[in-house]
Amino acid sequence: xxxxxxxxxxxxxxxxxxxxxxxxxxxxxxxxxxxxxxxxxxxxxxxxxxxxxxxxxxxxxxxxxxxxxxxxxxxxxxxxxxxxxxxxxxxxxxxxxxxxxxxxxxxxxxxxxxxxxxxxxxxxxxxxxxxxxxxxxxxxxxxxxxxxxxxxxxxxxxxxxxxxxxxxxxxxxxxxxxxxxxxxxxxxxxxxxxxxxxxxxxxxxxxxxxxxxxxxxxxxxxxxxxxxxxxxxxxxxxxxxxxxxxxxxxxxxxxxxxxxxxxxxxxxxxxxxxxxxxxxxxxxxxxxxxxxxxxxxxxxxxxxxxxxxxxxxxxxxxxxxxxxxxxxxxxxxxxxxxxxxxxxxxxxxxxxxxxxxxxxxxxxxxxxxxxxxxxxxxxxxxxxxxxxxxxxxxxxxxxxxxxxxxxxxxxxxxxxxxxxxxxxxxx
Numbered sequence: 388x389x390x391x392x393x394x395x396x397x398x399x400x401x402x403x404x405x406x407x408x409x410x411x412x413x414x415x416x417x418x419x420x421x422x423x424x425x426x427x428x429x430x431x432x433x434x435x436x437x438x439x440x441x442x443x444x445x446x447x448x449x450x451x452x453x454x455x456x457x458x459x460x461x462x463x464x465x466x467x468x469x470x471x472x473x474x475x476x477x478x479x480x481x482x483x484x485x486x487x488x489x490x491x492x493x494x495x496x497x498x499x500x501x502x503x504x505x506x507x508x509x510x511x512x513x514x515x516x517x518x519x520x521x522x523x524x525x526x527x528x529x530x531x532x533x534x535x536x537x538x539x540x541x542x543x544x545x546x547x548x549x550x551x552x553x554x555x556x557x558x559x560x561x562x563x564x565x566x567x568x569x570x571x572x573x574x575x576x577x578x579x580x581x582x583x584x585x586x587x588x589x590x591x592x593x594x595x596x597x598x599x600x601x602x603x604x605x606x607x608x609x610x611x612x613x614x615x616x617x618x619x620x621x622x623x624x625x626x627x628x629x630x631x632x633x634x635x636x637x638x639x640x641x642x643x644x645x646x647x648x649x650x651x652x653x654x655x656x657x658x659x660x661x662x663x664x665x666x667x668x669x670x671x672x673x674x675x676x677x678x679x680x681x682x683x684x685x686x687x688x689x690x691x692x693x694x695x696x697x698x699x700x701x702x703x704x705x706x707x708x709x710x711x712x713x714x715x716x717x718x719x720x721x722x723x724x725x726x727x728x729x730x731x732x733x734x735x736x737x738x739x740x741x742x743x744x745x746x747x748x749x750x751x752x753x754x755x756x757x758x759x760x761x762x763x764x765x766x767x768x769x770x771x772x773x774x775x776x777x778x779x780x781x782x783x784x785x786x787x788x789x790x791x792x793x794x795x796x797x798x799x800x801x802x803x804x805x806x807x808x809x810x811x812x813x814x
Contacts, residue, residue, distance in 0.1 A: 401474040404442040414439025418457035425450040428664045432774040448472045461485035465493045471510040472591045472612040509533035512589045533592045549577035553607030560606030566781045580785045586671035588614045616667030620659035627652045646680025667769045677759040684749040693731040701744040761787040
């Protein structure tokens with residue numbers, strides 16, 4: 388996939404706006420508002436209109452400082468404003484009469500109550516993404532920290548792949564975005580690219596009443612933003628190794644035997660400046676090598692069915708040549724195809740009995756070794772063109788190859804490749 392994600396950028400980034408007034412509440416047109424990113428040192432500037440309104444759009448999540456000034460008034464500095472992913476924040480400022488050289492500094496401001504929209508949801512910030520223990524290091528497992536979000540049912544194929552129920556919606560009805568780009572595996576209703584938790588800045592889960600800019604699916608919105616570089620170089624590496632030496636025996640394994648299990652997950656991140664205060668990069672790589680014995684279940688004909696005896700089910704079996712039911716629901720031996728009978732002989736006997744009168748379902752448990760290997764990387768470039776214009780480009784690659792021998796006659800090998808390139812509009 389390749390696309391310039393201008394149409395979706397507003398879904399990923401935030402905005403800060405408000406009014407500038409004097410101490411009596413009168414609006415101040417032509418006031419200057421400067422916004423400084425603490426992480427990157429970039430400065431953006433805006434001038435209030437005739438209604439005293441200013442607006443900064445397409446802002447990445449982070450911490451910002453404000454400098455507000457107007458002729459005939461004391462300058463105001465407000466520090467430590469935190470903006471979450473896809474958050475629209477309102478900040479109104481009041482200036483006192485005095486000289487521009489006089490300064491008032493406000494630090495550690497409290498979080499504003501959102502009075503502009505009624506969006507319901509929760510932000511999973513970087514601290515929780517990195518520090519919460521996660522089996523498999525899959526970011527979407529943190530979604531359950533949000534009120535109204537439940538894991539997919541255990542028998543759902545999406546229960547371990549990124550599917551979950553939001554406010555009672557189905558587990559394939561959610562919409563995933565990554566850095567403003569649609570990130571959906573539409574065939575399964577799960578994220579196509581699963582970024583490493585070391586690359587995620589934070590993500591936002593909208594559970595309902597979200598603005599019209601969101602859509603695509605009827606469920607919740609999962610908005611993920613990856614990290615950006617800063618004016619200092621930072622990096623880290625990691626490796627997580629597990630194997631069967633410390634595992635307990637599977638219930639279905641032979642006594643004394645341990646199913647094979649080898650899991651090696653490794654990677655690293657690095658970010659920094661390309662040009663100080665102007666251009667930044669952030670790169671992440673993660674790999675996984677996994678081989679494990681798993682217990683699976685499938686459906687086989689019962690031993691009686693393999694010989695043509697369907698008397699144990701309520702469904703009527705009919706003679707295809709006459710349309711009449713077979714006596715006692717049993718197919719005569721002379722009507723059973725020899726090739727079909729030979730194929731039936733390849734199937735093992737079920738390990739679970741079927742319910743009386745019902746067709747068999749998941750009646751055979753078996754052990755298999757499932758090897759899996761994936762590689763993924765992400766690259767993000769941020770550039771500031773001027774005090775009013777900035778943009779970014781991202782590249783993501785994810786491939787996952789898993790082989791399952793299964794319990795049927797044929798084996799399956801499913802490679803999964805997802806390359807992406809996205810870019811933002813000038814902001």
